[in-house]
Amino acid sequence: MEAYSRLIDLVGGFSPVHTVLARGADAELCYVHGKDTGNDPQYWLIEKKGKNITLTTLGLTGIVQSVSMIRGHKREHLLERKNGYGNFRSYTGQPVERLLAAAYDSISGFEFNDPRHKELFGWRADQIIARFGEMKQLYDEKDIVPEYNDTMVIAKISKSCPRACIYCPEPSAQGIQLYDMDTITHNMSMAKNLHEKYHGRFINEMNEGFLNTSSILWFHLAGRYLDDKAWREEIKEDNPCIENLLGRANLFGEKSTIRLKELVRRGAKGIIPDPKDIVGVFREHFPHLEKIYTFMGVPETNATSEGYLSELFNNAEGINRVLVGIESAHNPTSRFLGKKETAEDKTRAITMLQKAGFKVKVIVQVGAVGEGFYHGGRFVSGREGLEETAAWLKQTMGNSYNGKTGKILVSRYVPVEGTPLAEMHNHMRNIRPYGPKNSPEKEVRWFVRRLQKEGLDVVSIVDEDYEVAVQERRAIRTGAGRKETRSRNFQIPPSHFI
Ligand code: SF4
Known part of the structure; x- marks a missing residue:
């Protein structure tokens, strides 16, 4: 043939x-x-x-x-x-x-x-x-998996987040639940069984893995907090923010969920799974994975030693792509959204990750504050925040480390019902929504073009990940149909590849 x-x-x-x-x-x-x-x-x-x-x-x-x-x-x-x-x-x-x-x-x-x-x-x-329905067991309704494609395996290793970004549904009063190794192994076995069931001998096509957590470094920091008394005392003085966030960490097991501070009180040691071991178990279940993604946050990265990050990259034989949601590098916007770390903190974290060897993908959110927001009696322009973020991205993501260039994922803000920011948008409180001449879509297009002009590796994940997932989930919750009757026609320019 x-x-x-x-x-x-x-x-x-x-x-x-x-x-x-x-x-x-x-x-x-x-x-x-x-x-x-x-x-x-x-x-x-x-x-x-x-x-x-x-x-x-x-x-x-x-x-x-x-x-x-x-x-x-x-x-x-x-x-x-x-x-x-x-x-x-x-x-x-x-x-x-x-x-x-x-x-x-x-x-x-x-x-x-x-x-x-x-x-x-x-x-x-x-x-x-049935396959897509059953795979939903591998993640929660609130979980967002960036760049989720057909060849990606997901393993959930924790639930919720100790932080409180006002646009995100993850924060909970209970804080983060770090799964114990039995739960993690159970989730990975479940993922393996499902993929074997549906993909049979083609399971090797699944060559990308995603460790589903708000930040894998919470495991490392919680483990250190539990095992290393001197460090525990040190961060009380030097890093009260991390100390406070660790105060909202729990170890989740099948039989009980125990606060990290309670484990300290009981004198427990060595029971928080180390990220290197988590990756090891993931690899045992899926030996053919070529790329493993996970989230790491700025404060946790900065509280981790360069030595540990290098070890994680080199010894874990696996996590080679790190997603960091910076949202904005404009300090007032970032603070308003609940991310108090400064642009300087973000630069430091990303540089550390790149030096350790990871390919870093940063996520920037566009449209979260509309035309702008009111803070401390003054109006802060959304466009001003994006301009400053673009300049920061050029400086921080413009260079390659160890032959790897960082990537920028631009996401359009999608209000998630029940979050404080969605409430502000709904009631026009503290936020000035986009006027008739502008829209989040236009702003995303402008921002992506702005970054492309700087020669940055940028991809808009609008419509491809967050939005479809979030909107679909909202549609399911509100009972709206899954089917659209809208027909989309457009011209194919001659010799243009679809
Ligand atoms: S750090 Fe990430 S997961 Fe946690 S609240 Fe903020 S956006 Fe959500």
């Missing part, structure tokens, strides 16, 4: 780098490498139906990501799923199951170059819906 497609240039006017895996009547299944377009690799099912082309894109696990109909230069989205949460949206009212089933029915009749590939596409629609 020819390795080159006869249909692929009908999709976008040119032929991206690809390999044909299988053919049917007027239809092909191609592996599209993405090297020439800077996109992730995908499978494309291209079907010619009269004058129209149906394009179905599938992720590396063989699960449908989108279905669209191309008529001349027009493309109509029929079905779309933006990330690994599995929130399918049908844009024409057709049932999701029917659209999924149509794709796999077509593929099942294809002749494959290598028959072993066929198994990867042996999904049924109900199985896919």
Whole structure:
């Protein structure tokens, strides 16, 4: 069978780098490498139906990501799923199951170059819906997993957060619950069983891992607090902020949840899982992981020694990507949002992480304060905060360390019901919302362009992660339907790759 497609240039006017895996009547299944377009690799099912082309894109696990109909230069989205949460949206009212089933029915009749590939596409629609449903056991409704894609495995290792950012649903009066090693191992085994159940021998395709916690360094600091009396005394004097936050840490086990301070009182030692051991257990469960992501916060990083961070990077054989939610590098905005650390603190933390060897991805939030906010009797402009943040990003993220360049994820603020900031927006309290000439979307576009002009590696995660996840969850809570009947048409510029 020819390795080159006869249909692929009908999709976008040119032929991206690809390999044909299988053919049917007027239809092909191609592996599209993405090297020439800077996109992730995908499978494309291209079907010619009269004058129209149906394009179905599938992720590396063989699960449908989108279905669209191309008529001349027009493309109509029929079905779309933006990330690994599995929130399918049908844009024409057709049932999701029917659209999924149509794709796999077509593929099942294809002749494959290598028959072993066929198994990867042996999904049924109900199985896919069940797969995404069951995977929800691996994270809480409140958890947000940035860049959650089809090849990512999630293991939940803690719950909640000791901090109190006013836009975030994570803070709780009980503080953070650090899971004990039995609970962590149980969660990782559950993740492994689910992935084996649904992906069988293709489990090796799952090559990215996410340790789901508000910051993995709370484990290290809580362990040190418990085991090292001298350090405990030292931070009381030198770092009361961390001491205070650790006062809200708990060790969560199947039978009980115990405050860290109570464990100190009881003289317990060595029972808080060390991040290096957590990564070790993750690797035992998923030996083929190539990238492991987790969150680390600025105050915890600055309270950790450079030596430990290097050890974590070098010895843990795994955590190689760290996400840091800085939100803003403009001190008044950051303080207003509940992150009291200064831009200087943020620079220090990121430099430490980069020096230790981690690839650092910072998350910046746009639109949280609208046009601006009132603080201490004066109006603080949102745009001023973004300008200062852009200048800081250029300085801090513009250079590469150990050949790794940091990445900036720009997220649009999505109000989460029940959070103090959402209340302020709802009642226009302390916040001046965007006027008719501006909007969070426009502000994100402006900010991304501003950073791109500086030559920074920036990606807008609007619509792709937070927003879809948060909105979908709100929709589920309020009982709104999952289906959208909106149809989206747009022109495909000639020779433009979709
Ligand atoms: S540090 Fe992160 S998880 Fe914790 S409250 Fe702030 S945004 Fe939420």
